[in-house]
Amino acid sequence: MQRRQLMQGLGLAAVATMSGCASLSGARPQVLVVGAGWGGSTVAKYVRMLSDQRVDVTLVEPNEAFVSCPISNLVLSGRRQLADITHRYDQLVQRHGVRLVRGRVEAVDPVQRRVRLADGSTLAYDRLVLAPGVDMMWDGVQGLQAAHAQGRILHGWKAGPETVALRRQLQAMRDGGTYAIVIPEAPYRCPPGPYERASVIAAYFKREKPRSKVLILDANPDVTSKGPLFKKAWAEVYGPMLEYRSQHKAVAVDAATNTVKFEIQDDVRADVLNVLPPMRAGDIAVKTGLANANARWCHVNFLNFESTVAPHVHVIGDSIQIAQGMPKSGHMANSHAKVCAAALVADLTGLPVNPHPMLTNVCMSFVDDEHVIHVASVHEYVPTQKTFRTIGGSGGVSDVRSDLEAVYTQGWARNIWSDMLG
Numbered sequence: 012m013q014r015r016q017l018m019q020g021l022g023l024a025a026v027a028t029m030s031g032c033a034s035l036s037g038a039r040p041q042v043l044v045v046g047a048g049w050g051g052s053t054v055a056k057y058v059r060m061l062s063d064q065r066v067d068v069t070l071v072e073p074n075e076a077f078v079s080c081p082i083s084n085l086v087l088s089g090r091r092q093l094a095d096i097t098h099r100y101d102q103l104v105q106r107h108g109v110r111l112v113r114g115r116v117e118a119v120d121p122v123q124r125r126v127r128l129a130d131g132s133t134l135a136y137d138r139l140v141l142a143p144g145v146d147m148m149w150d151g152v153q154g155l156q157a158a159h160a161q162g163r164i165l166h167g168w169k170a171g172p173e174t175v176a177l178r179r180q181l182q183a184m185r186d187g188g189t190y191a192i193v194i195p196e197a198p199y200r201c202p203p204g205p206y207e208r209a210s211v212i213a214a215y216f217k218r219e220k221p222r223s224k225v226l227i228l229d230a231n232p233d234v235t236s237k238g239p240l241f242k243k244a245w246a247e248v249y250g251p252m253l254e255y256r257s258q259h260k261a262v263a264v265d266a267a268t269n270t271v272k273f274e275i276q277d278d279v280r281a282d283v284l285n286v287l288p289p290m291r292a293g294d295i296a297v298k299t300g301l302a303n304a305n306a307r308w309c310h311v312n313f314l315n316f317e318s319t320v321a322p323h324v325h326v327i328g329d330s331i332q333i334a335q336g337m338p339k340s341g342h343m344a345n346s347h348a349k350v351c352a353a354a355l356v357a358d359l360t361g362l363p364v365n366p367h368p369m370l371t372n373v374c375m376s377f378v379d380d381e382h383v384i385h386v387a388s389v390h391e392y393v394p395t396q397k398t399f400r401t402i403g404g405s406g407g408v409s410d411v412r413s414d415l416e417a418v419y420t421q422g423w424a425r426n427i428w429s430d431m432l433g
């Protein structure tokens with residue numbers, strides 16, 4: 012009774028009891044997950060599985076189905092259709108008993124432990140997990156938000172209808188035209204993603220519009236991931252058809268002329284301009300005041316992914332301030348989710364939280380229609396430093412691009428989609 016009064020005095024509505032899964036209200040503990048992407052779907056499923064379905068999970072997501080960013084570059088190159096990377100949420104509901112609510116969370120009240128949805132309804136929680144991915148910092152590139160809203164200059168960095176719209180722009184481009192991808196300064200979602208995109212679009216041009224050109228205009232001083240392997244493929248497979256230019260930080264676009272302006276370098280005009288804006292944590296995390304790393308990303312306690320600002324609010328996936336060597340990737344969001352789910356279930360059932368969690372990552376990139384390169388790593392929690400560190404020698408990159416790795420990539424995608432949603 013004393014413990015109960017103490018917790019209520021601290022404004023905590025529900026805690027675990029040693030006797031099993033129960034909140035103080037006597038009801039089953041409620042975990043609420045915002046966002047059913049890579050992190051959110053995984054954490055919802057794993058809380059249900061690890062708790063033996065004794066913790067209730069509600070998952071809020073505005074989209075009807077999950078559309079995977081990994082493999083979406085192949086939709087742009089015409090090797091896959093959007094349907095191939097679209098998956099329903101049915102199994103989360105039917106097999107795992109997740110309650111799925113179609114909607115968008117507009118506000119979080121971390122004191123009352125409630126969220127408000129766009130339709131005005133509210134949902135209460137004992138533990139909240141925010142997995143809203145990234146949102147764009149439109150102010151970083153003048154004119155881009157309006158050009159994007161008009162459908163003229165797209166980013167295609169959230170897979171879905173915009174991926175198809177960008178594909179149409181590429182199809183409509185004349186042979187002999189130029190496609191330019193503009194990359195923001197790191198950190199951004201998926202370090203190798205832009206280079207993969209440039210590569211597979213060059214492969215498409217080679218097949219179908221051989222007089223066309225791919226320009227990579229990168230704000231960074233060099234290719235941010237798998238640089239030597241990408242550059243070798245570009246030189247050997249595409250030659251002058253693909254050009255890489257570093258230190259090109261975009262500051263403005265002119266949609267009327269399809270021109271991008273840079274901080275230092277000369278303006279560039281392209282037939283298809285694909286500008287990736289600088290990115291930050293998803294809006295809902297920022298609005299809730301959780302983005303306490305440069306007002307951009309959310310610091311978390313890496314043992315359980317709890318926000319360092321708001322108790323009982325956890326943040327996973329692209330929205331967090333990363334540890335050293337930790338990419339913003341789908342595989343990593345899936346890994347965060349499992350550590351977070353295990354910690355939540357332990358906490359809610361009176362078990363000790365694992366003091367030594369591990370994370371894994373692999374990012375595979377197509378460099379043409381048939382060849383893939385990878386980077387992999389294993390990360391361990393180091394208690395003395397309260398962060399994750401890459402284990403030396405645990406991963407690495409491909410020796411060479413290979414068609415076998417393309418087969419592995421398809422297997423990786425099928426397996427991880429099933430791990431999240433199946």
Ligand SMILES: Cc1cc2nc3c(=O)[nH]c(=O)nc-3n(C[C@H](O)[C@H](O)[C@H](O)COP(=O)(O)OP(=O)(O)OC[C@H]3O[C@@H](n4cnc5c(N)ncnc54)[C@H](O)[C@@H]3O)c2cc1C
Pocket residue numbers: 045046047048049050051071072073074079080081082083084114115116117142143144145167168169170200201204208293294295327328329330339340341342343344373374375376
């Ligand atoms: C072109 C491209 C290629 C990529 N390739 C790879 C790859 O090969 N391997 C890899 O591991 N990663 C890859 N990635 C990166 C990967 O897609 C992201 O790292 C991953 O999506 C991050 O997962 P997340 O859960 O943080 O966010 P997301 O998967 O984006 O999920 C966020 C979800 O939250 C929902 N949401 C947002 N706000 C709200 C709200 N207020 N209320 C309710 N729901 C909300 C969104 O609708 C969305 O469904 C790639 C990315 C791109 C763009």
